[in-house]
Amino acid sequence: MHIRTAAPDDVQRIMQLYKEVAKVKGGIARLENEITEEYVENFLKKSLAAGLILVAIHPEDPERFVGEIHAYKPGIHVFKHLLSDLTIAVHPEFQGKKIGRTLFTIFLEEIALNHTDIGKVELLTREGNKKAIAFYQSLGFKIEGRMEMRIKTPQGIYEADIPMGWQNPNFEF
Ligand SMILES: CC(C)(COP(=O)(O)OP(=O)(O)OC[C@H]1O[C@@H](n2cnc3c(N)ncnc32)[C@H](O)[C@@H]1OP(=O)(O)O)[C@@H](O)C(=O)NCCC(=O)NCCS
Incomplete structure (x- = not known):
């Protein structure tokens, strides 16, 4: 599987992936009809300008993506040392095959090595x-709190x- 940094013209390929992921309930927060070109363009642009965005390419079709991860700086001075709004998505047919773990590991290694800011x-x-949650903890993430009643599930709960x-670990203050 090939992993690379996303390019500005990847909007449609990323949108296609997110629409497939959003079809399965209980995964990403957005519904399928909320995966719009505007949404994808916005996070792609911000991640390329001040963040990191990686895509995993389909093994047989370079026009299809099977995974994606991104995060970006929130944009104001006091948050200059943060990458926020992280989202990771793996195509439902390719989940459970270590694509998510590989993408996330490369993402964090890249931050540690080349983004010491x-x-x-x-x-x-x-x-x-x-x-x-267990997956993120295994990568070194720690739980920092609990934001009550923030999500309304499709079941109305x-x-x-x-x-x-x-x-x-390599942050240069
Ligand atoms: C969560 C997700 C990114 C993991 O990627 P993946 O390629 O399926 O997972 P991997 O095969 O690399 O396995 C990594 C871990 O993810 C967990 N995982 C696997 N399938 C998962 C799924 N459908 N949903 C949530 N977690 C899953 C496993 O527990 C696994 O842990 P392990 O390595 O200790 O066995 C992917 O399943 C996905 O996109 N799910 C739907 C969207 C979603 O839930 N995004 C996260 C919102 S916060």
Whole structure:
């Protein structure tokens, strides 16, 4: 599997991947109809300008992506040392094959090696997504609290969001 940094013209390929991922309930927060070109263009642009975005290419079709991870700086001075709004998504047919772990490991290695201005990477995950929480902990993320009643599930139940953080061992203060 080939992994590379995303390019500005990857919008449609990323959008296609996110739409497939959003079809499965309980994964990413957005519904399929909320995966718009504007949404993808926005995070792609911010991640390329001040963050990091990686894509995993389909083994037989370079026009299709099977995974993606991104995060970016929130944009104001006091948050200059943070990457936030992290999202990772692996195509449902390719989940459970170590693509997510490989993408995330490369992502954190790249931050540690080449982004020493980044002190911390933040993400939020739904409390019910226990597999995702355990996965992030295994990569070195720590639970930093509990944001009550932040998510309304498709079943109409309110659920907490869990903020998690990873600290860059090579951060240059
Ligand atoms: C979560 C996700 C990125 C993991 O990527 P993956 O390629 O499927 O996972 P990997 O095969 O690399 O396995 C990594 C860990 O993810 C967990 N995992 C596997 N499938 C998962 C799934 N469908 N949902 C959540 N976690 C999953 C496993 O527990 C695994 O832990 P292990 O390595 O100790 O066995 C991917 O399954 C996905 O995109 N899920 C839907 C969207 C989502 O939940 N995003 C995260 C929102 S916070």
